[in-house]
Amino acid sequence: MRRSEPRLQRKLLAWLLGPLAILLVLDTAAAYWNSLRFANLAYDRALHEIGREIALHVKLDGARPRLELSEAAANILFVDQEDQIFYRVVGEDGTDLGGDAQLPEARVGKAGKPNFYGDTVRGEQVRMMVAWMPVGPDAGPPLVRVQVAESLNKRERLAWEMVANVVLPQLLLIIMATAVVWFGVSRGLEPLQRLRRAVSDRSHLDLSPIDIHDVPGEVRPLVDEVNELMARLERTFDFQNRFVADAAHQLKTPVSGLKAQIELALRETDLHRVRHSLAQLYISADRLSRLVRQLLSLARNEPGALDSMQLQPLDLNAHALEVSMEWVPQAIKRNIDLGFEGVDHPLMIDADQDRLRELVNNLIDNAIRYSQPGGRVTVQASRIDDAQCRLAISDDGLRIPVEERARIFERFHRLLGTQEDGSGLGLAIVSEIATLHGARITLEEDIDGVGNTFSVFFPLRAA
The missing domain is CATH 1.10.287 (Helix Hairpins)
Known part of the structure; x- marks a missing residue:
């Protein structure tokens, strides 16, 4: 089964409306609890009054109390259209004086103070009132224990009516807020939709920048x-x-x-x-x-090839010497005096070994190729200061005019008047490899006035 893709609009609505829905549920629960508490307070008074009326029908037969509750009085006290009412009267000695003997044992409070709690009678949840009440007009003994239990229909109905009065306006407000938020989110995301259409309508050849006008700051x-x-x-x-x-x-x-x-x-x-x-x-x-x-x-070695480079610590002095040694047979073949001048300490740089070898190879090849037989080519590695070092290749070839030096590193550019075969790519490759290494390359006349000197300045590796 394919998983649905995440949508920003859906997430925004969930984060905005989800907390409101959770708050509505919590508020409904709190409102129901408070409403039920207030309903109990209201109907507990009535339950207490019923208990007091029952106590008024207890008479003394000598020293013993006796319940005298007529059928008419019972109908008045206990007939209810919504709830069932149970009662029980017990003397101080534990003798049942009347009522429903199956009522559970009462949890009696202090004398004169009624105790209210929830209980179960015949499998039905009830609200129980228990109190010690005096017999007759005097507040003293003898006392009787009066239990009155009432089912919870009226209480729950009143509680839900109160909850409805509180929650329904909030629910209506949340529905209105949902509509407003939905409309606001849709309008707020309209710039993204325009941006999507602008990109989808483009040709695959159109790589011009996307217009950022009317694009939200977050995007x-x-x-x-x-x-x-x-x-x-x-x-x-x-x-x-x-x-x-x-x-x-x-x-x-x-x-x-x-x-x-x-x-x-x-x-x-x-x-x-x-x-x-x-x-x-x-x-x-x-x-x-x-x-x-x-x-x-x-x-x-095109610009942008930096991701494929393997930069590692490398001794430019030793590397240039090693590459120069490989060109000795070719130099001897052309009767060229190939020499190397280095330093007695490492010149550590961060470089791609293969690309650096290619750079040195192209410079030495170019120098040997364009030097006259019997000439000389010198490879020199030196330290300029604490921040950079220099690799220089000098030759005895034809002097490159000053006006040509700016173009000598362009692709396929070749000097007129040279008889050597070439494509004009060697120095272009050298220039791009130097750029990839953060180095700069220069061209000057040789110090003896004959030929040219190509110098590549590399940043030294931090100690």
């Missing part, structure tokens, strides 16, 4: 968070669309080249030319593989 933080979420989604979709467009544009040329090389190889009959075509295919496939890796890296 505005939620709408602000939804708007912020939409802004993040819009940025993410923009990144994805841009990535798809860039990937389609960049992959079109190498794939077309591969197809052309394959078609050429298929037409060749000379084995030497076929081998040459296959060598060109290998070079093109290698370039395509590198481009695909860079495109995937670019997508992985």
